[in-house]
Amino acid sequence: MKRPTGQKPKGAAPRSTRPRAAPQQPQRPAQRGARAQQPRRSSRLRAWARHHRAMALDSLQRLIRYPLGNLLTMLAIAIALVLPAALWLTLDSARLLDAELDDSATLTAYLEISVELPEAKRIEQAVSADEAVQGTRLVSAEQGMADFQQSLGVEDALSGLDDNPLPHSIVVRPGSVDPELMQALAERLDDIAGVDEVRLDLAWVERLRHLAALGTRVALALGVLFGLGVLLVVGNTIRLSVESRRREIEVVMLIGATHAFVRRPFLYSGAWYGFGGGVLALGLLSLGNHWLSLPVAALAESYGASFSLPRLDFTGSTILLSCSTLLGWLGAWLAVSRHLASIRPR
Amino acid sequence: MIAFEHVGKRYGGRFEALSHLNFRVARGEMVFLTGHSGAGKSSLLRLIMRLEKPSRGRVVVAGHDIAQLHASQVPFYRRQIGVVFQDHQLLFDRSVFHNVSLPLDIQGIEPRESARRVRAALDKVGLLHREKALPIELSGGEQQRVGIARAVVNKPALLLADEPTGNLDPQLSADIMGLFEDFNRIGTTVMIASHDLALIAGLRHRIIRLRDGRLVADEGAA
Numbered sequence: 001m002k003r004p005t006g007q008k009p010k011g012a013a014p015r016s017t018r019p020r021a022a023p024q025q026p027q028r029p030a031q032r033g034a035r036a037q038q039p040r041r042s043s044r045l046r047a048w049a050r051h052h053r054a055m056a057l058d059s060l061q062r063l064i065r066y067p068l069g070n071l072l073t074m075l076a077i078a079i080a081l082v083l084p085a086a087l088w089l090t091l092d093s094a095r096l097l098d099a100e101l102d103d104s105a106t107l108t109a110y111l112e113i114s115v116e117l118p119e120a121k122r123i124e125q126a127v128s129a130d131e132a133v134q135g136t137r138l139v140s141a142e143q144g145m146a147d148f149q150q151s152l153g154v155e156d157a158l159s160g161l162d163d164n165p166l167p168h169s170i171v172v173r174p175g176s177v178d179p180e181l182m183q184a185l186a187e188r189l190d191d192i193a194g195v196d197e198v199r200l201d202l203a204w205v206e207r208l209r210h211l212a213a214l215g216t217r218v219a220l221a222l223g224v225l226f227g228l229g230v231l232l233v234v235g236n237t238i239r240l241s242v243e244s245r246r247r248e249i250e251v252v253m254l255i256g257a258t259h260a261f262v263r264r265p266f267l268y269s270g271a272w273y274g275f276g277g278g279v280l281a282l283g284l285l286s287l288g289n290h291w292l293s294l295p296v297a298a299l300a301e302s303y304g305a306s307f308s309l310p311r312l313d314f315t316g317s318t319i320l321l322s323c324s325t326l327l328g329w330l331g332a333w334l335a336v337s338r339h340l341a342s343i344r345p346r
Numbered sequence: 347m348i349a350f351e352h353v354g355k356r357y358g359g360r361f362e363a364l365s366h367l368n369f370r371v372a373r374g375e376m377v378f379l380t381g382h383s384g385a386g387k388s389s390l391l392r393l394i395m396r397l398e399k400p401s402r403g404r405v406v407v408a409g410h411d412i413a414q415l416h417a418s419q420v421p422f423y424r425r426q427i428g429v430v431f432q433d434h435q436l437l438f439d440r441s442v443f444h445n446v447s448l449p450l451d452i453q454g455i456e457p458r459e460s461a462r463r464v465r466a467a468l469d470k471v472g473l474l475h476r477e478k479a480l481p482i483e484l485s486g487g488e489q490q491r492v493g494i495a496r497a498v499v500n501k502p503a504l505l506l507a508d509e510p511t512g513n514l515d516p517q518l519s520a521d522i523m524g525l526f527e528d529f530n531r532i533g534t535t536v537m538i539a540s541h542d543l544a545l546i547a548g549l550r551h552r553i554i555r556l557r558d559g560r561l562v563a564d565e566g567a568a
Contacts, residue, residue: 047454251435254395255496256425257452258418344397 051264059268062241063276070273076233077277081324082284084223085312089285091215093310094208107172107186107200115194120168123194127170132185135173141166167196179206227327230277234270234331242266242339249343259340266336267329274328278321285312347373347408347504347535348394354402355389355559363389364559367403371537373503376530378546379539381556387539390556391508394537395429396420408503425453428497428534430507434489436481442468442492443477449500467499468492471525487518494525498534505529507538511545519545 063070109127111120120138128136139147144166172189174182179202186198242249249262289309296309312320348371355364364386371377379387392398393405399413406412408426415423436445446467450460468474471491481489490510497505507526511519523538523545530536540546546553555563 043456044454047456050457051451051454248437248439251437252448252452253421254397254424254429254435255449255452256421256423258421261421261452 051261055265056268059265060272062269063272070276073233073237073273074276074280077230077273077324077328078280078284080226080229080233081277081281081320082288084219084226085281085285085320086288087215087219087222089310089312091212091219094212094215105174105177105182105202107174107182107189107198109170109172109189109192109195110197110199111168111170111194112196113167115168117168119194120170123192124170126192127172127189130185130188132175132181132188133172134175137171137173139169139171141168144169227323230274230324230327231331231334234273234328235335237273238266238270238332238335239339241269242336242343246343249340253343262340263333263336267332270328270330270332270335271325272328274325274331275321277328278324281320281324282312282317347371347375348537349406350390350393350403351406352403353393353400353405355386355393355398356401362559364393364400364556367559367561369554369561369564371535373535374530374533376527376536376551377538378549378551378553379537379556380541380543380546380553381562383541385556386559387541387556388508389559391429391506391537391539394504394506395427396423421452425449425500426502426504428500428502428505430490430493430497430505430510432509432512434481434493436489436492436496438481440480441477442473442479442481442484445481445492446495446499448496453500463499464495467495470498470528471495487514487522490514490518490522491525494522498529503535505534505536507536507540509540510538511540511542516545523549 111123115123117140120140124136124138127133141164145164148166172185174185176182182200182202186200189195190198252262289311293309350367350369353364353367354362356362367390379390381387389398393400394407394412396412396415404411404413407423412423437448443461443464447460447464450463455463465474465477468477471494473488473491473495476484476488481492484492494507494510497507505526510526511522514522519542526536526538527549538546550566552564552566554561555565
């Protein structure tokens with residue numbers, strides 16, 4: 001409060017122009033006109049930003065002052081974050097696999113054994129005329145035999161056979177992998193003259209899908225649970241630090257600090273805990289990735305596939321860090337708000 | 347500046363700390379509040395600081411019934427009152443300078459302006475040379491003067507003090523009272539609770555006496 005330059009005599013009439021202790025106008029008298037308001041508001045904004053900067057720095061310095069204890073808190077947060085994040089990554093790679101499976105979801109129409117190759121080609125054209133069909137590939141009986149032998153891994157085991165027992169077949173890639181549509185397509189193809197049997201085996205694709213959906217839900221549930229865990233860890237840590245600074249809080253409240261002012265340093269501490277926990281979680285994830293990548297690659301190679309563990313990309317890392325920072329902030333907010341109500345200046 | 351109108355304060359339903367208090371303090375006055383411990387001096391100050399609300403009657407400060415203040419307005423109300431506590435209420439983890447600048451930090455005063463005002467306040471209480479010291483390194487009298495500097499750094503219109511000379515020897519106590527008189531001379535309304543009758547009787551200011559929560563004497567009113 002600025003003191004009026006000329007001291008008014010006691011009891012001088014209307015003081016309303018500058019009520020020194022007028023509680024209804026907490027932010028100093030407003031009667032000086034709108035022009036004077038502008039710079040004052042901007043200076044208040046500057047003061048607010050200054051306090052935010054100061055508290056962000058101050059809370060960071062407090063963290064650094066007790067590195068071991070605070071590192072352990074962050075590690076607890078990191079571990080809580082790693083589990084759902086790792087599960088999420090695994091599911092993500094399963095989804096990639098799923099996309100490849102979509103490509104391999106095909107129907108095979110086996111033609112009657114009596115059908116000759118030109119006839120087979122005609123049938124193939126009839127099949128591709130169906131609008132639910134995206135592409136077709138004719139596999140001749142000879143080609144089929146060759147593939148079969150190759151997949152058995154024994155070159156001449158079947159060469160003793162006089163006749164090729166395999167029919168010509170048509171591999172059909174459907175436009176949609178929807179099970180019902182594929183079933184209907186299979187029935188239509190079966191009706192075409194010369195088609196003996198249509199095979200579609202979707203059950204395992206379906207199973208994998210259900211498994212992935214289950215996994216997503218488990219990851220989500222774990223994420224929520226461990227997120228709550230982070231809230232509790234941060235909340236408890238902040239509760240202790242509020243308790244240890246109780247006197248300071250009482251004093252600043254005695255001399256006119258608002259709740260927001262009191263809360264601010266703790267919110268920053270919480271956010272730092274969350275951020276530190278997030279960084280540690282990223283480190284743990286990449287460490288785990290490194291540790292598992294060799295055996296996983298070896299395993300994939302034994303199946304003749306190339307598969308590498310997924311990594312968190314830049315977006316993923318940013319999301320993880322933002323979530324953990326936000327969780328830390330929220331945990332601190334809950335803890336401080338609960339305690340502010342109980343702290344009353346003596 | 348301050349008006350108590352039929353004010354009563356009960357604690358826990360039975361114990362009546364204050365009853366039927368009626369008095370006024372004009373702007374720029376200096377008033378002593380005295381009585382035995384337990385007479386209600388501290389309760390009265392707590393009412394003015396809006397740490398508590400009266401059970402009955404109204405406490406009016408600067409024309410406003412402060413019981414009507416919304417909780418969110420209370421901090422802004424308190425910023426306009428300087429308070430000196432018997433136990434100083436200094437923070438021991440920071441320097442004298444930062445203790446005194448606390449009210450200005452809370453209000454978001456720009457740092458250079460804040461430093462200027464802090465030094466002015468410390469100069470006034472004669473502790474400018476100790477600004478970097480920690481409160482723990484100071485004597486009791488010096489700590490009390492830091493508390494006074496913090497109370498006045500904000501140039502409040504109203505200065506309250508609860509037993510500010512409680513633990514000090516007579517010479518130091520007289521110095522402290524002299525400081526309060528200085529602030530009063532430049533227009534600050536000052537209200538000091540003290541049981542040190544010998545000290546305050548010699549100062550020739552208005553004295554309000556409390557006994558068992560009642561006003562028993564109001565001497566030397568201006």
